[in-house]
Amino acid sequence: MTHRLFEGKDHAASYWKYRVSPSHNLLQQVLDFLEKKKGRPFELAVDVGCGSGQGTVVLAKYFASVVGTDVSPAQLEMAVQHAKEPNITYKQCVAEELPFADSSVDLVTAMSAFHWFDRPRFLQEAHRVLKPRGCLALLNYTVDMELSYPDCCSHTLNQICKEFYAALQPYRSPHLGQNSIELYRESYQSLTYPDKEWQEGVWDRKTMPLSNFIGFLESFSFYQTMLREDPEKATRLSQDFCQRLMTEMRVTSADTEVVVAVKYYYLLACKPQDA
Template sequence: MQPIDRFSGHADLYAQYRIDYPADLYDFILKDCPGRQRAWDCATGNGQVAGALAELFDQVDATDISETQLILAVKKPNIQYQTSLAEQTPFADNSFDLITVGQAIHWFDVKAFHQEVQRVAKPNAVIAEWGYGLVQLGFDLDPIMLDFYRNRIGPYWDPQRTHIDNRYAALPFPFSNVQYATFTARRNWSLDRFMNYLRTWSAVRQYIHENEEDPVIGLWEDLRPVWGDGERDVAFPIFLRLGVVS
């Protein structure tokens, strides 16, 4: 299975406009973590998760298939970045207390990745996989956003996007003591800031590539009369599954 890279071509936008994750998500993950020596953040992108883990662990190893994204990733002295497949890494057996994957497991060969997790995890290490679904803007804007998501750019999503919509329900998770939890990341954003976030979506990039026009411009025109001039609450619903590697 060939790895899929949908983000190198707009890594600068990704680094500026993708969200990070709330503190209560990390609190939930860490409550059962057996140690704080070493963590692996897989498919780290621009290092949103690696940067947070660096405040909590002695060492963080962060991998991605996109060298461009890693160049732009947040830098801290105890983070080591390297390009690597999720399913085949350079790490030694029994290396990690925690393994994380944020908004990326649906791009993997999931069975092969979990086999690699079993190899590189310490006994009783924690594996945490999470994603976030369609952004929520409020009752007055959500119907416009849903139409854009399903109809305007819907045909341009990769098939893997269905796993986000289904909250990974169809993806295997062969670990013990499995727990599920939900969180919300909230931001106060201007409409222009929100538009630039949408330009990081892989379906929007594919639409631009195929049609040589930016679909976000039309959405801006639809949202603008309702959004107004100021900032609005933008909510990202996060779903997480956590297990223990035994």
Template sequence: MAYPYFERKGYSSFYQKYMIREPLTVHKLILSYLEEKGNPFGLAVDLGCGTGESTRFLAPHFQKVVGIDISEAQIREAESVGTFHNVSYVLAPAEKLPFQDHSVDMVTASAAAHWFNTEEFLREVDRVLKPGGSLAFYCPLPQFDLCYKDCSQRLTDTFVAAFDFLFAEYGGKIAELVKDEYKHIFDSVPFEDKTRVTKILRKSTMSVVKLLGFVESVYLFQLFLSTDSAAAVEFLQNLKDRILNIMGTSSAGTELEFSNYYCCVLACKSPK
């Protein structure tokens, strides 16, 4: 399924700059799972790789890593960032992977599994995974905590309300898969050996400018922008004004503590 705002000029670079990176906790969880299952660290395939952040995480741990995405702009951005010698990128849909049957050791998807046709892409994952191969699908959740002096609750409520609006107006089925913390995707995985971990905390410090950049990088806002650009710009400006007013500052460079949460689906195909 193609979404044209990923192809907008400059958007991939903007996405690369402001999209929040998954926490090391998620990376450690995945690597621990692979070691527990005795997975060979041969070929890993990263679906919906976007600008390659999650693909590059895999590079030091596998002999070969291939990032897959349907957006040419995202692929170009991934390649321009610089890469490891064992990483390559391919333009292809997750529902039709360019790999032979039972040839892949690990399949991942970071903030991407909800974009795919669940039944079709899981059938492809089953086809390409070797017996005993593993998968890891992980995603940030629309759950946030903002902390600044004595106004943390008001900041959090304001920010959550903004995301509630975006989800209600522009979310649709894709957003529902995220809001249910990948439970539907987990239930659809055709392997008996599987687990789902939720409420994985990521905490960081960021400026109001970066916080708003994150909002702007989210696909729901991009859909809002493509639907009614004037209203979207006004929405973002109003959010900025409310946040600064609550914080009692006029500087968008002021930093606050930002926490969000992730979920992760892990599964291992039967070795027989």
């Protein structure tokens, strides 16, 4: 079953404020694959495990209709609050039981969510709802993000980041194994679709305030687990992390903008015409 770890209202608000969505360039690779394999028109996209809806919103300009689904009412409430596009709707459901007819969906996406699903059941369900030549896109990023700031040693900044990531590691869910990328690789290898692609090491650079970068990391499941188990330890870790970075950057405000390089990997697959 889908793991339910992101359902608190505070966590949902943090998701909306800090979580990043795939860049236009990354999304374009998904759309190019869909156009090459299925062709237009792009009618219905379903964004599974949509959280607070950042990825759903990005899809809206390319499809006649986009539906975001999530198991969490709090996440969907946040998504609905920020949904301005008239062609977006949201539905509460588990990833393994999608409320769509057989062969009705052009694109099924899961952005930084697939690792929480019952993966074999979800893949069967995605197969059921996809149209012939419809496509599946599973995207995620690694925790090993890289930070850079002008006139500052990036190696030192990233060493501080690595120490922060290492402190969170004991709070990582055992469901994810040692590295989430292996779960995606295994699924890619097990998919019997002849038309499929695997990419990793796709860098996406974003400029944001340092405070947003830290908020982004604090929205991760293992930080939230630490926060629940030992709030004082989690808060101290985050504050010390921020102070060390500011000291190294020689700045006094966490509003200072930094460049964050996020490393993505993704799986694209096309349902066969005769499946």
